[in-house]
Amino acid sequence: MNRGLLLAAGFATALSSSALAQSPFDMPVAARNGIMAVIAINMGTLGGMARGKIAYDADAAQAAANAIHGVSMVDLPSLFPEGSDEMSFDGSRAGIAIFDNPTGFSAEWAQVQMAAPILAAEAANGKDAMMAALEGVDATCKSCHKTFRAPK
Numbered sequence: 001m002n003r004g005l006l007l008a009a010g011f012a013t014a015l016s017s018s019a020l021a022q023s024p025f026d027m028p029v030a031a032r033n034g035i036m037a038v039i040a041i042n043m044g045t046l047g048g049m050a051r052g053k054i055a056y057d058a059d060a061a062q063a064a065a066n067a068i069h070g071v072s073m074v075d076l077p078s079l080f081p082e083g084s085d086e087m088s089f090d091g092s093r094a095g096i097a098i099f100d101n102p103t104g105f106s107a108e109w110a111q112v113q114m115a116a117p118i119l120a121a122e123a124a125n126g127k128d129a130m131m132a133a134l135e136g137v138d139a140t141c142k143s144c145h146k147t148f149r150a151p152k
Contacts, residue, residue: 023089024081025081025083025084025089025092028078028079028080028081028084029079029084029089029091029092031074031079032076032079032080032094033091035071035074035076035079038067038068038070038071039068039071039141041067042064042065042067042068043064043068043134043137043138043141045060045061045064046061046064046065046068046119046123046130046134047134047138049061049127049130050127050130050131050134056126056127056130058123058124058125058126059124061123061124061130062120062123062124064123065116065119065120065122065123065124065130065133066120066123068116068119068120068137069116069117069119069120072112072113072116072117073113076109077102077105077106077109080094080098080099080102080105082099085098085099085150086150087150092150093149093150093152094148094149094150095147095148095149095150096150097147097148098148104147104148105144105148108140108143108144108147108148109144111136111140111143111144112137112140112141112144114136115133115136115137115140116137118133118136119133119134119136119137121133
């Protein structure tokens, strides 16, 4: 019993020590990378349908659009604390321009937040409607990445 208690105490100490050693940027960077992954996966599905590489399926298009709409509701700019740019934090592709121009970055995300519900409303209304609505999200993503994302 004492051995088990000692093991548990050692394990708890190791966990708390590793938690203390984490960077304050680990969680926001992981969260924003997760949001971007959700968008990328679902844009891939919709883009594949738009290009004819995947057969248009209203249910799959709606599910993908709903996922994009869902993550668009997150306050993404809040997940970019000062010091979490690609030059300061390993694993980040956040360009320094985000921190030099936070108003512009927030405006780009606001465009996604306006375009995503339109995509969700149109995704299941046929391929042409989905493609027209997809252009709004796609154009904003490309513009934001061109301006604010660091190269690989």
